[in-house]
Each structure stands twice: as C-alpha cells, then as structure tokens.
Amino acid sequence: MRPNPKKLLEWIKPGAPTDEELECMKLLQPGDYEIYTEKLNNFLLESKEVFLKLGVSSMLRSGDLVTGIYAPSGDMVAAWCGTYLHAVVGQLPIKYVAETWIKDPTVGCKDGDIFYCSDPLYGGIHNCDQIVVMPVFNDDELIAWTNAAVHQPETGACEPGGMPLTAKTRHDEGMLLSPIKIGENFRLREDLVEMCVNLMSRAPRMQAIDMRARLSAADRLRTRLVALAQEKGNDFVKGLFRRILIEAEEGTRRRIREWNDGTYRAVCFMDIVGEKHKLVRNYLTLHKKDDRLIWDFTGTSPETDSPQHCMPHALAANVAIHLMSYSFHDLPVSGGIFAPMEWIVPDGCMFNPHYEAAQSNSAPSCHGAMTLGTICMSKLMFDSPQRELVAAATGNTGVGIIVSGENQWGVLIADFLAFGLNTEGHGARSDMDGIDAYGFSHCPTGRAPDVEDIENEFQFFNLVAKLCKDSGGFGKYRGGAGTETIYSVNYVNYALYNSHVKGSKVRNCIGLFGGYPPGTLPGIEVLHTDLWEKLKRGDKDIPTGAVQLISERTIKGDYKISSIFQKTHVMENGDIWVVFSGGGAGYGDVLERAPEMVMDDLRREIISHWTAENVYHVAYDPETLEADVEKTKQLRKKERENRKARAMTWAEFEKEWSQLRPPEDILDYYGSWPDGKKTREIIRL
Amino acid sequence: MSSVRQITEYLNIDLEKELWCCNRCGYELISARENYKKGCLVYIRKDPTTIYNSVLTGPFSFSPDPDWAMLVEFYCPNCGVMIENEMLPPGHPVTHDIELDIDKLKEKYLTAKSDK
Numbered sequence: 001m002r003p004n005p006k007k008l009l010e011w012i013k014p015g016a017p018t019d020e021e022l023e024c025m026k027l028l029q030p031g032d033y034e035i036y037t038e039k040l041n042n043f044l045l046e047s048k049e050v051f052l053k054l055g056v057s058s059m060l061r062s063g064d065l066v067t068g069i070y071a072p073s074g075d076m077v078a079a080w081c082g083t084y085l086h087a088v089v090g091q092l093p094i095k096y097v098a099e100t101w102i103k104d105p106t107v108g109c110k111d112g113d114i115f116y117c118s119d120p121l122y123g124g125i126h127n128c129d130q131i132v133v134m135p136v137f138n139d140d141e142l143i144a145w146t147n148a149a150v151h152q153p154e155t156g157a158c159e160p161g162g163m164p165l166t167a168k169t170r171h172d173e174g175m176l177l178s179p180i181k182i183g184e185n186f187r188l189r190e191d192l193v194e195m196c197v198n199l200m201s202r203a204p205r206m207q208a209i210d211m212r213a214r215l216s217a218a219d220r221l222r223t224r225l226v227a228l229a230q231e232k233g234n235d236f237v238k239g240l241f242r243r244i245l246i247e248a249e250e251g252t253r254r255r256i257r258e259w260n261d262g263t264y265r266a267v268c269f270m271d272i273v274g275e276k277h278k279l280v281r282n283y284l285t286l287h288k289k290d291d292r293l294i295w296d297f298t299g300t301s302p303e304t305d306s307p308q309h310c311m312p313h314a315l316a317a318n319v320a321i322h323l324m325s326y327s328f329h330d331l332p333v334s335g336g337i338f339a340p341m342e343w344i345v346p347d348g349c350m351f352n353p354h355y356e357a358a359q360s361n362s363a364p365s366c367h368g369a370m371t372l373g374t375i376c377m378s379k380l381m382f383d384s385p386q387r388e389l390v391a392a393a394t395g396n397t398g399v400g401i402i403v404s405g406e407n408q409w410g411v412l413i414a415d416f417l418a419f420g421l422n423t424e425g426h427g428a429r430s431d432m433d434g435i436d437a438y439g440f441s442h443c444p445t446g447r448a449p450d451v452e453d454i455e456n457e458f459q460f461f462n463l464v465a466k467l468c469k470d471s472g473g474f475g476k477y478r479g480g481a482g483t484e485t486i487y488s489v490n491y492v493n494y495a496l497y498n499s500h501v502k503g504s505k506v507r508n509c510i511g512l513f514g515g516y517p518p519g520t521l522p523g524i525e526v527l528h529t530d531l532w533e534k535l536k537r538g539d540k541d542i543p544t545g546a547v548q549l550i551s552e553r554t555i556k557g558d559y560k561i562s563s564i565f566q567k568t569h570v571m572e573n574g575d576i577w578v579v580f581s582g583g584g585a586g587y588g589d590v591l592e593r594a595p596e597m598v599m600d601d602l603r604r605e606i607i608s609h610w611t612a613e614n615v616y617h618v619a620y621d622p623e624t625l626e627a628d629v630e631k632t633k634q635l636r637k638k639e640r641e642n643r644k645a646r647a648m649t650w651a652e653f654e655k656e657w658s659q660l661r662p663p664e665d666i667l668d669y670y671g672s673w674p675d676g677k678k679t680r681e682i683i684r685l
Numbered sequence: 686m687s688s689v690r691q692i693t694e695y696l697n698i699d700l701e702k703e704l705w706c707c708n709r710c711g712y713e714l715i716s717a718r719e720n721y722k723k724g725c726l727v728y729i730r731k732d733p734t735t736i737y738n739s740v741l742t743g744p745f746s747f748s749p750d751p752d753w754a755m756l757v758e759f760y761c762p763n764c765g766v767m768i769e770n771e772m773l774p775p776g777h778p779v780t781h782d783i784e785l786d787i788d789k790l791k792e793k794y795l796t797a798k799s800d801k
Contacts (some may be wrong), residue, residue, distance in 0.1 A: 017795060084701045113745075217744065219740070260690075260692075260785055260786070260787040260789075261785070261786040261790075261792060261794075262783065262784055262786050263784040264782060264783060264784075264785075265780050265781060266780065266782060267771075267773075267780050268772075269753070269754060269772075269774060270752065279774060283765045379693065379782060379783055382691075382692060382693055382694070383690055383691060383692050430694070433738035453717055467717075470737075470738065470747070474736070476694075504745050504751065505750045505753045505754075506749050506750065506753045506754040506772065506774075510771075510772055511770065512694075513693050513694035513695060513768070513769060514694070514695065514758075514759075514766070514767035514768060514769055515769055515770075516736060516756070516770065517772050519737040519739070519748055519749070520737070520745075520746065520747060520748060520749050520750070521747070522741055522745040522746055522747060523745060547740050550740065550741065551740050554781070561741060561745055562746055564745075586696075587694070588694050589695070589766050589767040589769070591766070591767070594764075608738060609742075610738040611738060613736070615736055615737070635707050637761055639764070639765075640764065640765030641765065643726070643728065643758075643760065643765045643767070644726060644760065644765050647727055647728040647729055647758070648725035648726065648727050648728070648758055649726065649727070650722070650723040650724070650725070650727060651725075653727035653729070653757075656729065657729065657757070657775075657776060657779075658776060659776070660775035660776035661775060661776045662752060662753060662776070663752050666752070666753065672774070673778050674774075675777055683778045
C-alpha cells in the first residue's frame with residue numbers, strides 16, 4: 001500500500017529513541033562519539049569514491065550523488081553530500097521497506113538483499129533519481145541500512161532525458177519503481193536489471209553501468225559497517241547511531257532557540273509551466289517560535305497539467321539543502337535536524353499535487369522554494385551569532401541541458417551537460433561576495449566536468465566555457481558569477497537537445513538587504529553555420545563569448561534569440577547553442593560596494609564598464625582601472641539624492657502600484673491574482 | 686545590553702521606542718510593529734535595463750521582462766541607502782518580510798538589560 005504524503009513528510013523526522021538504544025548509548029566511552037562519527041564519515045567518503053569511479057552518467061561523475069547510513073528504523077544517521085536532498089529522502093523508501101516488505105512472507109529481508117526504487121510517491125524526488133538500498137546484518141541482526149543514490153538521466157519517458165516538459169501525468173514519465181527487491185546474496189538479479197536496461201533503450205549502457213555503481217557504493221559501505229560492528233559490537237553501533245541523532249536534534253533546537261521569535265516571509269516567481277512561458281508564484285511564511293521552525297508554503301500557485309510539481313517531502317528535502325549547508329552545517333548530516341520542524345503544504349498546490357500528477361521536473365520546481373528558504377533563514381539569522389552564515393540566494397536556475405542521440409563512438413546516450421549545472425553562481429554573503437561558478441544548486445560539492453571529458457563522452461565541440469560577465473547580482477557584495485558555454489554538434493549528423501533552464505522572463509533568485517537579483521538568461525542558437533570552415537581556415541575572429549557571438553556575428557548562420565528554456569528538438573552538425581548558468585543574487589546596497597572591489601571585477605571581466613559606471617557609480621580611469629575614491633563619493637552622494645527625488649511615499653506608491661497588473665495571458669496557471677489560490681480542477685487522463 | 690538591535694544590514698529596532706530605524710543614519714522609519722517598508726521611500730523601477738545592461742533587445746534578453754516583473758526599491762528617506770528591494774510582478778503586494786515578536790524581543794533584551 002502506497003504511503004500517503006503526510007506519512008512521507010512525517011518520516012523525515014527521526015523516531016523516538018527506544019529504551020534499548022538509550023541503554024546502548026551508555027557503551028560509548030569519552031571520545032568514542034568523536035572518533036566513531038569520524039570513522040563513519042570516512043566510510044562514507046570511501047563509498048562515494050567507489051561510486052564516482054565506477055559510474056558513467058554525467059551527474060554521477062560530477063559527484064551530484066549521495067551515499068548514506070541509516071538506522072534499522074530508517075532514520076538518517078550520516079551521509080556523504082553530495083546532494084543533501086537525496087540524503088534526506090533516502091530515509092523514506094527504507095522506512096517503507098522496514099514497515100512493509102520485511103514482514104511480508106513473499107518478500108522478506110535478509111543479509112545480501114538489494115532493494116531498488118525511483119518513485120516519488122514512495123519517497124523519492126522524481127522518476128530520474130534511482131536509489132539502491134541494502135540492509136546491514138551482523139550476527140543475524142539488522143543493524144543498519146546503506147544507500148547510494150544519483151539522478152539517472154534517462155527513464156524511458158515520452159521525451160529523452162527523463163524530465164519531459166510535455167508530461168501531463170506520471171504515465172508520461174517512464175520507469176517509476178516502488179521499492180522492489182532487485183537482488184539477493186549480494187548480487188543483482190540479471191532478469192530485473194535487464195528489465196530496467198530495456199526500458200532505458202535510449203541510453204542502455206548508462207543504466208547498466210550506473211546500477212552496478214550504486215550497488216558497489218552501498219555494498220562497500222555495508223562491509224565497513226559490518227567490520228565496525230564485529231569490532232565494537234552491535235549494541236555499540238546502535239548507541240552510536242542514536243547519539244548522533246540526539247546530538248543533531250539538540251544542537252538544532254539550541255541554535256533555533258537563540259534566534260529572534262517572529263514571522264519571516266518571502267515570495268519569488270517562476271516563468272515556466274510545462275513547455276510554456278507562464279507565471280507561477282512560490283510563497284513561504286516561516287514562523288520561528290521558541291525552538292521550533294514552521295515552514296508554511298500557503299500562497300504557492302496551484303498544481304497544473306505540467307511536470308513542475310513535487311511532493312511535500314521532496315520540498316522539505318530541497319529546503320534542507322540550505323539547512324545542512326548553511327544554518328546547521330556544523331551539525332551531523334542526520335535526521336535529527338528535522339525534529340524541531342513542521343511543514344504546512346496545502347493540498348492542491350504545486351508542492352502537494354494529486355498523486356497522478358507528473359513530477360519529473362520536481363527538483364527544478366523547488367528552486368524557488370530553495371531561494372525562499374535561504375532568504376527567510378538569512379533574515380532570521382542576521383541578528384544572531386550565525387550572522388556570518390547569512391546569504392542571498394544561489395543562482396537556482398537548475399541548468400538542465402539534456403542531450404541525446406548517438407555519440408561519436410556509436411553509443412546511444414541521453415544525459416545532462418553537467419558543466420552549466422555545476423557552475424551556478426553563489427549567493428553573496430553578509431561579509432563577502434558569492435563564489436563564482438560555485439556549483440549545483442542541489443549539490444554544493446558538485447564538480448563541473450572538464451571540457452575534454454565532455455568532448456570525449458559526447459558528440460559536441462565545446463567552443464567556449466568561461467565566467468559570464470554581469471551575471472552575478474549586483475550589491476555591496478556581489479552574487480557569484482555564473483558561466484556561459486557554447487557548444488556545437490560535432491562528429492555526427494544530428495543530436496537532440498532540450499533545456500529546462502528557467503529565468504528568461506524573471507529569475508526566481510532574489511537578493512538580500514538591497515542586493516539586486518541577477519539578470520535573466522536568453523536562449524541563443526545559430527543554425528546552419530560555417531563554424532568548421534572558419535576553424536579550418538584558422539580565422540582569427542572566432543567569438544570567445546556569447547555577447548561577442550551575437551553582437552559581432554562573425555560566424556555565418558541563422559541566429560535565433562528566444563528563451564533559454566527549450567523543448568526537445570534536433571540540432572544538426574555545426575549548429576551552435578549557448579548555455580548560461582545563472583549567477584547568484586547580490587547582498588546590500590550597490591552604492592556601498594568598495595570602489596576597489598568594482599575595479600577588481602573589471603580586471604577579472606566579471607562586470608562590464610557600463611555596470612561599473614551606471615550601477616556602482618564609480619569614477620575611475622578606464623585605462624589603468626584605478627578608482628577615484630573622492631569623485632566616487634561625490635557620484636554616490638548625488639545618486640542617493642537622485643533616489644530620494646525620484647521615489648514616492650508609501651501612500652503614493654500604493655496608489656500607483658495597485659493600478660498595475662501583469663498581462664492576463666501569463667496568469668493562466670498562476671491561480672487567483674494575486675494570492676495564487678486554486679481556481680480550477682485539473683483532470684488527468 | 687543595548688536597547689537597539691541591528692535586525693538587518695540597514696535596519697535597527699529601538700526596543701524602548703518600538704521603532705524601526707535606519708542603521709546608517711539613525712532615521713526613525715516607523716513603528717516596529719508595522720512593515721518597515723511603509724516608512725521608506727519607494728521607487729518602482731519600471732525599466733529594468735537601467736540595472737541590467739543587455740546587448741539584446743526584444744522579448745528575450747539579459748534583463749527581466751517588465752510585463753512579468755519590476756524592481757521595487759525601498760530607500761531610507763533621510764540618507765537614501767537602499768534598505769531592501771523586491772522583484773515583483775506589476776501590482777503584486779509588497780511582502781511584509783520581517784514581523785518580529787516585539788514583546789518577546791523586549792523581554793529577551795530589555796529585561797536582560799534591567800537585570801544587569
């Protein structure tokens with residue numbers, strides 16, 4: 001029986017300690033907790049390396065993955081992250097197996113069993129994220145579970161790449177596995193592997209290899225835990241696990257208690273629904289009371305006939321990326337962090353749709369919620385000892401560029417181009433700029449692949465890969481720059497390409513305390529080009545950036561400027577397209593940015609001269625890039641006076657602003673204006 | 686312990702007076718029980734290209750589409766510092782982003798002060 005969404009959300013929290021666990025905690029001697037939690041972390045690091053070295057698909061190779069250790073109850077004890085969201089939801093299929101299949105005589109659970117799953121309705125994120133789960137037995141007692149999870153970039157859906165923008169229901173999304181036993185005696189069952197590989201006929205090699213990579217990682221972790229239990233005893237392991245959960249919960253509560261009680265709100269907007277440009281709203285009201293946080297997403301736009309939805313547990317897991325990498329980064333990566341948290345996610349909103357809804361774009365649908373979590377938590381933490389953890393939002397464009405077809409080696413592929421994905425700009429912080437080309441919004445540690453790796457694996461030539469000028473949100477501290485890459489189809493006659501990247505109309509990444517959000521991202525393609533001829537001739541005017549490409553147009557071809565968000569379509573040999581990864585948002589007033597920092601941005605080509613002059617209002621010598629501090633003070637004083645002259649009082653503003661409204665045609669999926677309430681039923685076939 | 690708490694980069698709360706104040710110049714904006722934005726000067730940046738320079742023009746560029754969103758900027762009426770901004774669809778209500786439990790704050794900081 002499928003677990004209901006409320007139960008899945010509740011399962012994110014750890015269960016209460018048992019008397020036996022509390023007794024076992026007494027076995028830990030002084031120093032044991034510190035030594036053996038570090039030992040667990042080393043086990044995790046080793047299993048991550050095994051995973052990384054054995055897999056083949058791009059997100060796996062970039063490290064956008066997780067390996068985790070879970071208590072027999074399924075509570076998360078420790079994880080290598082990687083992708084924090086996978087660590088959090090990893091608990092749910094385990095709790096389902098523990099509650100359901102262990103007791104079922106037709107399934108059961110014994111040493112050497114291997115479970116496998118991918119369905120969000122059973123606790124996953126979306127159809128692409130495949131998770132292997134192994135029970136850990138020592139002396140015939142179940143002492144733990146291990147898992148290994150990573151996005152599989154093909155699911156046999158109605159479009160290549162597993163995340164079909166045209167999906168209307170879950171039946172368009174390909175393989176969705178409820179937790180099944182896929183192996184016994186430490187071996188995968190080849191008949192079931194064949195079933196999965198057969199379903200992934202657009203990229204069978206990737207499925208076959210990555211399944212084994214997941215298993216190898218989870219099994220390496222299992223062997224280390226067995227060795228630990230044999231050395232220290234099962235009871236010691238039980239006590240250690242519970243101590244970790246308690247330390248995380250107590251640490252979280254202690255920190256929350258220090259912060260100011262109150263209510264914090266943020267709103268942001270997403271510009272895509274399915275394959276259309278439409279406006280939807282994400283809204284968060286965060287209540288902080290004593291040692292509790294209550295996350296209320298009331299006011300978020302309703303569900304639609306698109307794949308841009310997620311389940312409430314997936315929403316919480318995405319918000320956890322902020323919690324685990326900022327607010328509680330120094331506490332154990334464990335379920336204990338969630339004990340003081342409540343979640344309000346109204347039925348029928350895009351974060352809590354009907355079970356038949358398509359959810360293949362679940363992770364990208366949560367980018368707005370991730371922004372809101374970062375902004376509300378930063379406003380909460382500013383007046384606290386955690387001020388140094390205050391930050392504006394990371395890029396949160398989710399640079400999902402999916403390519404497919406036959407590569408130059410004659411192998412079928414359907415995969416992400418992981419460079420843009422792992423090089424979004426970081427949000428500016430309360431005391432410094434955001435990191436340029438920081439990483440993947442879901443995975444702070446993700447590594448962008450080298451150009452050579454991309455060209456070796458895929459049928460593309462990588463003309464440009466560099467930081468994108470003016471892409472980080474401006475502010476006293478600048479949002480980290482995103483990147484721009486230019487690709488061309490090489491070696492083969494054609495390839496398929498689609499893009500899930502948001503933000504051509506409005507970005508869902510917002511600034512903090514007067515810092516500006518980053519700019520939007522257009523889509524650029526040049527078809528039927530003379531690129532190869534120019535390269536053969538050794539022409540010196542080959543563009544080295546996207547702006548140069550579109551402004552100088554030295555490459556002949558049909559230039560197409562549209563949305564960065566693109567449905568699956570064919571690109572022919574020599575066709576060019578540009579990928580932008582979004583910059584992070586800015587922090588603080590631009591007029592407080594140190595002139596020397598602006599000059600440094602110019603030297604590094606992170607910003608344009610136009611921005612230095614018109615946004616930052618800095619006077620400088622354009623030849624030497626030396627700032628004139630006194631003249632800058634005067635320019636900025638004048639700009640502050642200009643601000644006051646052009647601005648209105650609140651009453652005047654309200655009168656003018658309340659007369660405005662967006663065009664009706666972009667509000668089709670928004671819900672009621674402006675509060676985003678459900679206005680119609682979605683009938684799914 | 687001071688009765689003035691810095692709540693954001695640009696906002697203080699004077700707990701004794703129960704007022705939002707500018708952190709940079711001390712200007713008293715509005716009651717701490719109100720949305721501080723109501724005490725600011727407000728500017729609707731209807732043309733985002735004044736911040737986002739775009740070599741492209743037309744429906745898709747490096748600058749947000751003003752039909753979809755405009756920047757609303759909140760300035761201190763005295764010193765002109767930008768206290769906050771919001772990227773909002775035209776006409777969308779401004780967010781009451783920070784609503785502190787003032788009584789709890791007073792209890793936490795003023796009581797602690799008087800205890801000293």
